[in-house]
Amino acid sequence: MAVITDSHHHFWDTTKPDFDYYWMTDDLAVIRGVRGPEQLRPWLEAKGVDRTVVVQTIPSLRETELFLETAAVTDFVAGVVGWVDLTDAAVGDTIAALKARPDGRYLVSIRHQVHDEADPEWLLRPDVKRGIAAVGQAGLTYDILVRSLELPSGLATVQAFPGMRFVVDHIAKPNIKQGEIEPWTSRMRPLAEHPNVWVKVSGMITEADWEKWTPDDLAPYVRNLLEWFGPHRLMFGSDWPVCELAGTYAQVYDAAAYALGDLSADERAAVFGGNAIEASQRRRARRRVRG
Amino acid sequence: MPVNHLEVGPLGRTKLQVGRLGFGMAPLGGLYSPVTDEQAATVLAHAWDLGIRYYDVAPLYGYGQAEQRLGRMLQQHPRDEFVISTKVGRLLYPLAEVLAHPELDRDLQRLGSVTGIGGETGGEELNDWYYRGVPDVRPVYDYSYDAIMRSVESSLKRTGLPRLDILWIHDPDTHWEQAIGGAYPALADLRSQGVVSAIGAGMNQSEMLARFAREGDFDAFMLAGRYTLLDQRALDDLLPLCIEKGIAIVIAGVMNSGLLANPTPESHFDYGPANEAQEWLDKALRLKAVCERNGVPLRAAALQFVHAHPAVATVVAGVRTVAHLDDTVENLRFPIPDVLWDDLRSEGLLHKEAPTPKLGKV
Numbered sequence: 001m002a003v004i005t006d007s008h009h010h011f012w013d014t015t016k017p018d019f020d021y022y023w024m025t026d027d028l029a030v031i032r033g034v035r036g037p038e039q040l041r042p043w044l045e046a047k048g049v050d051r052t053v054v055v056q057t058i059p060s061l062r063e064t065e066l067f068l069e070t071a072a073v074t075d076f077v078a079g080v081v082g083w084v085d086l087t088d089a090a091v092g093d094t095i096a097a098l099k100a101r102p103d104g105r106y107l108v109s110i111r112h113q114v115h116d117e118a119d120p121e122w123l124l125r126p127d128v129k130r131g132i133a134a135v136g137q138a139g140l141t142y143d144i145l146v147r148s149l150e151l152p153s154g155l156a157t158v159q160a161f162p163g164m165r166f167v168v169d170h171i172a173k174p175n176i177k178q179g180e181i182e183p184w185t186s187r188m189r190p191l192a193e194h195p196n197v198w199v200k201v202s203g204m205i206t207e208a209d210w211e212k213w214t215p216d217d218l219a220p221y222v223r224n225l226l227e228w229f230g231p232h233r234l235m236f237g238s239d240w241p242v243c244e245l246a247g248t249y250a251q252v253y254d255a256a257a258y259a260l261g262d263l264s265a266d267e268r269a270a271v272f273g274g275n276a277i278e279a280s281q282r283r284r285a286r287r288r289v290r291g
Numbered sequence: 292m293p294v295n296h297l298e299v300g301p302l303g304r305t306k307l308q309v310g311r312l313g314f315g316m317a318p319l320g321g322l323y324s325p326v327t328d329e330q331a332a333t334v335l336a337h338a339w340d341l342g343i344r345y346y347d348v349a350p351l352y353g354y355g356q357a358e359q360r361l362g363r364m365l366q367q368h369p370r371d372e373f374v375i376s377t378k379v380g381r382l383l384y385p386l387a388e389v390l391a392h393p394e395l396d397r398d399l400q401r402l403g404s405v406t407g408i409g410g411e412t413g414g415e416e417l418n419d420w421y422y423r424g425v426p427d428v429r430p431v432y433d434y435s436y437d438a439i440m441r442s443v444e445s446s447l448k449r450t451g452l453p454r455l456d457i458l459w460i461h462d463p464d465t466h467w468e469q470a471i472g473g474a475y476p477a478l479a480d481l482r483s484q485g486v487v488s489a490i491g492a493g494m495n496q497s498e499m500l501a502r503f504a505r506e507g508d509f510d511a512f513m514l515a516g517r518y519t520l521l522d523q524r525a526l527d528d529l530l531p532l533c534i535e536k537g538i539a540i541v542i543a544g545v546m547n548s549g550l551l552a553n554p555t556p557e558s559h560f561d562y563g564p565a566n567e568a569q570e571w572l573d574k575a576l577r578l579k580a581v582c583e584r585n586g587v588p589l590r591a592a593a594l595q596f597v598h599a600h601p602a603v604a605t606v607v608a609g610v611r612t613v614a615h616l617d618d619t620v621e622n623l624r625f626p627i628p629d630v631l632w633d634d635l636r637s638e639g640l641l642h643k644e645a646p647t648p649k650l651g652k653v
Contacts, residue, residue: 015584033584034630042626042650046293241586248625 002269005078006044006052007276008169008202008237011036011070019058023116028245035241037074043240043249044076051076053237053276055143055169056083056111064098064107071106079108079280081143086112086131095138108280109167110135111143114150123153132157136164141280143200147173148180151187158194165196167279170203170239171225176217177209185224192228198279199229201256201271202237210246215255222259231260231267235275292648294598294623297342302604303539305489305510307374307456311598312623313345314338315543315609316361320353323559325424326611328360335364337613341620347513347541347607348450349378349461349493350442351398354425355449362450375450376457376513376541378493379442379474380466381430389429396432421562434460434469439477443486454486459493459513460503467499475507482510495544495561497525504532511604516544516561518600520593521551521575523642530602539604542597550575551593574640581634590618591625592635599648626650 014021014032024032044052054067054077064082071077084094098104114122122128123144135142144154144166151172158166168191174184191197204218225234236256243252260271296312319331338346348361358377365373381398389397433442446455458478463470470492478490492503493513500512512533518525518540525540533540546552548559554575556566565572575589582589597603610616632647641647 030583031586033586035586038630039586039628042293042628045650046626244586250626 003051003273004047004049005235005273005276006049006238006240007167007235007279008055008081008200009040009052009240010057010242011040011054011067012057012241019060019063021058023058023113031241031244037070037077040240040249041076043238046250047253049076049253050273051078053077053079053081053108053280055081059083059085059113061085061094065101068098068101068103068106072103077106080106081109081111082107083112084110084131084135086110086135087125087127088131089127091131092134092137095134095140099138107140109141109143111145111169114145114153115147115173120150121153123150123157129157129160132161132164136161141165141167143167143169144172145169148175148184148187151184151191155187155190158191158197162194162196165198165279166194167198167200167235169200170207170237171199171201171221173203173207174221176204176207176213176221184221189224189228192233195233197229198233198235198275199225200237201225201234201260203239203242204259205246205252205255206239206242208246213246215258218255219259219261222256223261226260231263232270232275232278234260234271235279236272292595292650293626294595296620296623299344300604301539302374302457302489302541303511304537305539307488309345309374309541309605310343311605312343312620313347313541313605313607314343315607316346316348316357317352318609318611319360320348320351320357321422321424322352322609323421323423326353327424330611331357331360332364334610334613334616335361337616339364339368341616344372345374345376345605345607347376347457347543349381349459350383350446350449351378351381351422351430351461353422354428354430355383355445356425358446358449362452366451370453374456375452376459376489377446377450377455378459378461379439379446379478380432380434380461380463380470382433382438382442383428383445384431386427386429389431398430398432432466434463434466435473436477439474443481456487457489457491457511458487459491461493462495463492464494464496464499467502471503471506475503479508491538493541493543497527497529500525501528501532504529504536504538509538511539511541513541513543513607515542516547518542518597518603519545519547519551520578520589520596521547521571523645526642526644530600533602538602540600540602542603542606543609545593545597545606545608546590547571547575551578552590554579554589577638578635578640581638581640582631585628585631585634587627587631588622588625591622591627592631594619594623595625595627595648596645599646601646 013034067080146154174180208217238252240249298311299308302309348357460474481487482490489510491509491511495515497517550558550560558565560568579589608619629650635641
């Protein structure tokens, strides 16, 4: 049977003072607490998910190191999307040090919370571009966390590094609650022209109405992505425990399966597993053959 | 492990099979606020559609209304497809007769402010403190042999069913002698005649149920509120005895009158306001905090916890709305991490003998 992968979730423990989860404001209080491998495990068993990728939640090298340690001792964690300071001139050394750790093999990608930066063109800053180049040189993927507002800089980044692999997190967070079509459509679609870009079908229910969303609210977006990117560049992610704001892990999984509609068994296996491996493989992405 | 409400098992040593989730009729009898026939029919139809096949009722619930409402729904289905329990120990008399005969063993709090007990302020002096929108009858305690036989006849009539499956001696707290000397022989006769399949008692305390277990031959007990995530006193007496004797437990009051569903000073505890039981409210809030820390709804933990005890055959949930029933089924299935039970134990919130669920696939 195909291996089922959750390409995007988090862990945290807000009962300990170790980290400042600055974004977890009081209106998000219900997701505070302990959310570790043992809290996730029952959901994976309930939905038959075999392995996962844990993703950074704050700009902290220490959190990334902790996630690598967690991956090494947790049977189902197959990869870590970590954080490094991309603006730091020594970022290449930092990444090398992470990779050199005994658990460094779990590092598959780097991410920065770009949408929390004041500058919508933060990704295009020269120091950041140098940092992203270092990520690529290390053979790692880069996870683009943006909204429609920052999508143009995401596109420019993808164009600037055709040999690197990029993954757009949470379908670039369209405002599903407001039914956003534009500018998401015209800014997201051009990314599909670039064969080195994958998209995580994740984080959608928290962009929808937390109380009233239904899988039908998500389906139009997913149908567009299928048309633009095809089923081999989309990957399922739960965004647990953030998803708890709007629904359970099982509801997210079922909604994604519903929104993806009628796929062949191979295509479904790709979205729920195979593509996540492809997107993090340490090889240069194929150049798009223009015909 | 997550509980599938459709999973069916034997009720102790009896031939009866019950699902993990049963339906309790007290709320649809108008507990705390009136319920219309239409509302009751809607919720009951939904319960049947969900596959719930065990229903518990009592003459007390809505003073006969709950039995009538349940009967109306169950009559539409083949008799062998469901299990029904009702209770004995209170007879329903016309209100005028109850008022005219103070020598009757009246259930005083059911008479509202006529007796100065319970009731609301103002002129509605015959309001029951518990049941609202009720007909002009009132319960009178009677655990004598003959009264039990009359009670069963009345329940058959009200439900319109040809047969009842389980009979509970209802709340005999202050009537031990009559219950063991009159009601018990009556129920034992009904069982040996094959009229019913199982007999027991239904109470809000575990001590007297343990005494019944020691002094009689009972198949099952309905225990309300004394084996829950909040209150595990039954582990000290009743539950070990039930394991030893093969007596099944039907859990009622699994939310302790709503305190575990949503612990606030406005919640009910043991059928009364929770703010009168501050220590229980505090404990419920601590339970809630540990659950939330682990991303688990308190209701899910409360519903699944009791199923881990091997004596527990089923849990009857008393719900008033379709949404509440759906929520119950969902919370039974909620995958709970094992570490939650470890945390509850290490914070001293569980009885040391309390078995806890183990994670497994649904």
